[in-house]
Amino acid sequence: MKKMKTIKILTRGGNVSVGELRRIIMAANHFGVSDIQVGNRQELLFRVDEKYLSDLNSRLSNIIYDKVEDPGIYHNIISSFPYADILPSTRWLSEGAYLEILESFDFSPVLKVSLCDPAQGMVPIINGDLNFIASEHDEYWFLKIRMPGSNKTETFPALVASTDIAELTEVLQNIILTGEKVPFSSVIDQVYAYEKWHFRVIDRELALDRPHFSYLDGFQSSGEKYWLGIFQNSNKYSIKLLEDLCIQCVSNNIGSILLSTRNSFIIKNINKKSVPDWEIILGKHGILSQHSSLDLCWTLPVGKEKFLKLKKEIISKVKDQGLRVGNLSFAITEDCHSAMASIIIENKCAIPQLNLFNSYNIWYRKDFNPFSEELIPFSGNIPKRDIASILCWLVEKHYDDLRKPVQKTKEAVRPKEKTSSDKTTGNTMYMCSCCMTLYDESLGDESASVPAGTSFKALPDNYGCSVCGSGKDKFVPADIRILSGNHVPELE
Secondary structure: OOOEEEEEEEOOOOEEEHHHHHHHHHHHHHOOOOEEEEOOOOOEEEEEEHHHHHHHHHHOOOOOOEEEEEOOOOOOOEEOHHHOOOOOOOOOOOHHHHHHHHHOOOOOOOOOEEEEOOOOOOOOOOOOOEEEEEOOOOOEEEEEEEOOOOOOEEEOOOEEEHHHHHHHHHHHHHHHOOOOOOOHHHHHHHHHOOOOOOOEOOOOOOOOOOOOOOOOOEEEEEOOEEEEEEEOOOOOEEHHHHHHHHHHHHHOOOOEEEEOOOOEEEEEEEOHHHHHHHHHHHHHOOOOOOOOHHHHOEEOOOOOHHHHHHHHHHHHHHHHOOOOOOOOOEEEEOOHHHOOOOEEEEEEEEEOOOOEEEEEEEEEEHHHOOOOOOEEEEEEEEOHHHHHHHHHHHHHHHHHHHHHHHOOOOOOOOOOOOOHHHOOOOOOEEEEOOOOOEEEOOOEEHHHOEOOOOOHHHOOOOOEOOOOOOEHHHEEEOOHHHHOOOOOOOOO
16 A cells, blocks of 8 residues: 655745746656645645655755655745735735745744735734734834744734844744743843844734735736636646646746645736637636635635535535625634634544544634634534534624624614424424534534433533533524524524
């Protein structure tokens, strides 16, 4: 049996020269690789038989990018560079500003470093360890640091100059990764002790407003030129496709191909006259353009086929219910704190090795702003079959929240009192009235050591909601109308 290894090519901000990309894909193809994936941190990834690793490393020894086996201790620097000049940007940020910073790194960081433009919604702003966020002052950045073991970031007390970012990253790594828990205040003191920085006083607090989500798919005009977004739901791009794209880039004097944080490729500076030639390549390889917003607004871990399958199942169901996602984004993950999205589906698996006993928690970020660090639980410990319906309720809540600020005050309507005729008998599911977490008698509650088949009445009096901790008395029978998506219950 083949023992496969995943290889990551760290592209430094998602910028790959066409010549280097050709060398990479030709080497990979020589050892039986048929397709390449784009990582969430703008890496190139492919799987190769372990017996070829030594020869592959020899062939790739002279490329300018670092390569590591996954998982490795080094992480790619992610940046908003691919979106410069094609999406709204902070005034002073240009491709050149990014390149100067990225080229100043002569090492691959162990900490996760992000160079983010807050005017865009494409790069995770708070999910890295060192998050540099462009300020309104030319060549100066806010810095939000996530200390080891923390789910919250701390704001560095000064703006950081572009020229200091690489060296400051190295200093912070040496301080933070000592193996001992270092208080944030001590980190700051040690940084200032170097006395060689070009810091600037923060004269205005960082405001991370909810970003506009952009769909990078198909041909789009940018001044007199066009740019092309290439997206595959499977996140698998054939070697033959990439080879044809490289050849076309060379013939059009395009020097680089860009990687997005949404598992897609971006090619800029396409002349209008050459668009038909690019269309031929897309048609030859069966590449669709203009995907629906439901396809494009997701973030998934690379290599998790079960999550890709779940995404397809959810999309199929919510399309039937007419779900309109608007400016929302979604993520499926095993750690809700690791994903930048408006709504997050968190998978919990009791026996990961066998993929057994899966349940899901659904969270949303405050105000549905993917930049917010505040996660709010919506529903927990739910089976896969109910995810689509619960997402529809949550999206409806989002639109209700948007309407509230502009609604005129109306006369209060007395809520209808419940009667015995409203009660549903024969339920096998009960819902927490505080956070909508479902208790399914057929599944039990593994987090509370409640075996499958345990009736709700048989639960101990001290049983509590697995998400919000509310008592057993806060659970109500789950109305069948809710499970069909036609009714949303009132929350306490």
